[in-house]
Amino acid sequence: MKKNEFDESNTNLVSSIPKLLNWGILFSFLLLLIAYGFSSASRVKGVVINGTHYLDASYIEDVANIHEGSIFFCNIPFLKEMKLKKDPLIASASVKLTSNNVISITIQEKKAIGYRYEDTAEILLSDNTKAELKSAYLDIIASVPLIEGFTDKEQTRLLCKAFDAVDQSMIENIAQVTQYALSYDDQAMQIQMRNGGYFLGNYQNLDKLNDYYEIYAKLNDKSQCISGDENANVAYSFVCPWNEADTVTEYWTNEDGSIKENQYGDKIAKHYYIDEDGNPATDASGNKIAIPIDDNGSEVIDPNFNRNYAEGYYA
Numbered sequence: 001m002k003k004n005e006f007d008e009s010n011t012n013l014v015s016s017i018p019k020l021l022n023w024g025i026l027f028s029f030l031l032l033l034i035a036y037g038f039s040s041a042s043r044v045k046g047v048v049i050n051g052t053h054y055l056d057a058s059y060i061e062d063v064a065n066i067h068e069g070s071i072f073f074c075n076i077p078f079l080k081e082m083k084l085k086k087d088p089l090i091a092s093a094s095v096k097l098t099s100n101n102v103i104s105i106t107i108q109e110k111k112a113i114g115y116r117y118e119d120t121a122e123i124l125l126s127d128n129t130k131a132e133l134k135s136a137y138l139d140i141i142a143s144v145p146l147i148e149g150f151t152d153k154e155q156t157r158l159l160c161k162a163f164d165a166v167d168q169s170m171i172e173n174i175a176q177v178t179q180y181a182l183s184y185d186d187q188a189m190q191i192q193m194r195n196g197g198y199f200l201g202n203y204q205n206l207d208k209l210n211d212y213y214e215i216y217a218k219l220n221d222k223s224q225c226i227s228g229d230e231n232a233n234v235a236y237s238f239v240c241p242w243n244e245a246d247t248v249t250e251y252w253t254n255e256d257g258s259i260k261e262n263q264y265g266d267k268i269a270k271h272y273y274i275d276e277d278g279n280p281a282t283d284a285s286g287n288k289i290a291i292p293i294d295d296n297g298s299e300v301i302d303p304n305f306n307r308n309y310a311e312g313y314y315a
Helices: 003-038 057-064 077-085 135-142 153-163 206-216 305-310
Strands: 046-050 090-098 102-109 112-117 121-125 130-132 146-148 174-179 189-193 198-201 225-229 234-238
Touching (some): 046 057, 057 090, 057 102, 077 090, 077 102, 112 135, 112 153, 121 153, 206 234
Parallel strands (some): 046 102, 112 146, 198 225
Antiparallel strands (some): 090 102, 121 130, 174 189, 189 198
């Protein structure tokens, strides 16, 4: 072999050494990776789920496709969060890989306000979205009310918006929500509580439903309905309309005898105070004491009526 050929052969051998080292390192890394993948140290040891109320933990694991025994580092958090957020009942989701190969999932559910049956069974949510009622959601309908009516898109939007101000715990105490137009309020709704009582409300005063049990506990006549005044910011009780079926609705009138209307164009019905025994409160002359109204047609309710009435203030 000539000297030039020998030098060239040595040069090629030397230049190939880094390549062999690189391939060796890569091969070793792949072997370690494969060994790690088959080892118990690579597996998810536990899944911790926080924040759920209606959704079952196993359902969350199925939606995210995160299970014990799967490869820990294959559960990429932001990808799993995207999968969870696609569920119509999930408002937000956070997935974290924590120590000891435990995956932590924190869920914020949307607020379910009720379920109804139209073309299909569906759950209504406070953000004005819907979720088709599937088997995984069946437990929800045991906790939220049946909603009848409100089929118009705008009615549904207003209903969802109104219920957004109602506590979730109170929603779970409602059995049924039905449209119940009154002669003086065509937007009224009848809310039947699980304890058998009733709240008559509308889109503007539904937040007063949060005071329902406080008022109900004070009622001597549990057959009375409870409602609220959105302007006076109070809740109050009165004889339910269906118990006044044989009476004629009275309305406030103007000086010329015409019926007064509120800011929404509804006739303003005249309501009367009820005493502690559930009877109409009367003055010294035996006349029923009407709940006064302001210039906008909103009732100005005395929150301490029973006490003031007992002290003779309304005589």
